[in-house]
Amino acid sequence: MLMITTAATLSLLLSAAIMILTTLISKKMNEDREKSSPFECGFDPKSSARLPFSSRFFLIAVIFMIFDVEIAMLLPMPITMTTSNIKSWMLISTIFLLILIIGLYHEWNQGSLEWSN
Template identity: 50%
Template sequence: MILTAGVSGAMFLVSAILVSVSILYGVTANSDREKNSPFECGFDPVGSVPVSLSLRFFLIAVIFLVFDVEIALLLPSFEGLLESKLVTWVFLGEGIFINLISGSYHEWREGALDWKS
């Protein structure tokens, strides 16, 4: 379905209004020192809590999300392509799937999936 410029503009305007209203009225909660401090079973917190992010975990999570989204978007189309009985589409689907498998193999061979490296 092709949207006209007026409908697209109206959708953009409505979304811009909603974003601006949420920015203006969404930050009404007062920040409090006690609310921002870590909770340690009723005791006063000792020192500050270091916030660390494992770069290896982040890299594996991003790789997982990329391949997961690709597979989630492609698997339903494979079934539709198989039902259409078009050999070209079947080979195209198999090529995309082989490309995903080879990408996973490449990430594994480069060591991006090794947790203890």
């Protein structure tokens, strides 16, 4: 037990010493205005690069990801039909598709699928 404790302490001290040593001898980075600004073909940027993006794009991306995952879950359904009980497969598939249709109706009802707002 003493040997394990000694080895753990030694490895902890050695890694801490290496981290401190590399911090001390590393190059110091000076904050330069040109280096910290966003790159725009060598010219000064005309406006801030940190503008907030439209939440509409984020919402469309999330909906796309949800439908993408749904398709990935729907693709193996016909293959699993041959290896499982047909009644349980039909029940599970119907419930899954019903949940997807209810989710789509909810998104449509909330106006998430309308881009022109």
